Amino acid sequence: MEDLVVTYDGTGIEMPEPDTAVSIDALSEDGTEHGFTLTVAADGKVSYDLSGANTESSTAGADRADVVSPRLSPADLTEESDSPVDEAPAPDGVEVAEVDAAGSPGECQDGAYSTLDRKEYGIYNWYLGDGAYPAAMTRLQALEYFESSIGRITSSHNNCGYADQVPAKSHYAGTTTYESDMGSNSTCTDRDGKSTWDAGNLATGTVAAVCAHTWPNPFAKNDLREADVRFNITDYDFTKNPTSSCNGRYHDVLNAGTHEAGHIFGLGHVGAGHSNLTMHHEAARCEVKKRTLGKGDVMGLRSIY
Template sequence: MEGLVVTYDGTGLEIPEADTAVSIDMLAEDGTEHGFTLIVTSDGKVSYDLSESNSQSPTAGEDRADVVSPRLTAGDLTEESDAPVSEPPAPDGLEVAEMDAAGSPGECQDGAYSTLDRKEYGIYNWYLGDGAYPAGMTRIQALEYFESSIGRITASINSCGLTDQVPAKSHYAGTTTYEADISAHGTCTARDGKSTWDAGNLAAGAVASTCAWTWPNPVGKNDLREADVRFNTADFDFTRNPTSTCNGRYHDVLNTGTHEAGHIFGLGHVGSGHSNLTMYTKADRCEVRKRTLGKGDVMGLRSIY
């Protein structure tokens, strides 16, 4: 069965080799959640996990954890993380619809999170594709913004005074001629062995998608093997700095990238009522709230690592 494609709710997964799990997580502009996991055991048996497809599932600290529940520590609220992360220009004079944000708890009060059955036990080595990039960025600019997106997850960058207690690591391994293994139809194709970030065509409504392959782990979270990210530049415009001229047209690169990096390191979506968190399932144009983590995002990472 290896190589056959299984589809569900607008997404698809190509059946991988034995003893491998593959997942797709889609960030949709309309807030609907699309994604699922397919697992192939060592004897070739195929099973599915559709739990990721329901954005209305409970999110008040929901986790399949292999560590104790996270908690605030003495260092929290007294010191900031000093991890060096590149900071692109701050947005100026945003004209953003804030109805959802106003009806949700503030990012520093909302402890909701959900996690996936996924963890990077070592170092996430990733590559920059050599094709198009969102917002018409050059290769150097794409490296800066993608690296910063990943760094905001690994360094727990937040404005809530929560310290970095997450030992997750990443390493930029260079440019590759390989592409993200995600098709224009929203399918995770056969993995090529390189975790690649790029831009191109995706399924309609998908602002960005992450495909991740893991080794099944019966005593903890699955061990991350490869994770690819693609921005949908065929259907959406992106910007590096959504200023007052945004007018509801553009998606922010860093906002989107930080959300996708959260998926790579094991964070799932949170649904309605949690719109101030990075892992909120809806992608709003011109928003920058996902650039920095909220309390729930940090607590979710701590529960994994």
């Protein structure tokens, strides 16, 4: 029997096991919204949340109070890691000068953010897939850029003078033969137990995407269980470091990666009028400004953690 797949606006989710929520968040080149959340309660009741597709609200005012996840025990934390995590240094800078989009405040003046029903209560353990990587990177290069993407979220990396007050943590757990749990039609498939970053095929129009599996939590944000990231190298070309020769040809790996890492740790999209923020919903070629968090990105993380 084939797995039941629920689809919505160009994305899909295979029906997960009971007491699980699955979300897909897609970054598009034209700024159209693709993504939703499907939840299967412990009794098998299925529900949907399409609110993540709305990027028009300037701020999210509905964050629930932070509480310790009822599913997380001290043993879980020790099993994952009980020592501070050192984030990798950022790759070299870029040579491209960017002009702020008309009508959008500067990154340090724009306090807009939205948040998802998702939080990493422990440490995000992630793996490097052993298949393809964007920009034809080697395994070591992929590790450097993916780790830096995640680190820019967990360290609140910004040029606005905001101190890092976010205790979110990550840990690189090694290479795996598993792939990201995503189909070529931008469908989240059954989880395999490993949060994997890789590259492959997604639906045309999707530059990169996150599939996140969480435990539903009625008292606070859902507890992150697994989150995979895939870059679409079938339809788009990527570069490690866009220079003046980019000429609208490539997407920057670190630009897209930082945006996707934001989703993992609970940040949602912000829409038109907020193009200088990392979580702006549109992916522009040769763009690098998503590499550095803006005011709203930092405030969003602080509201979650």
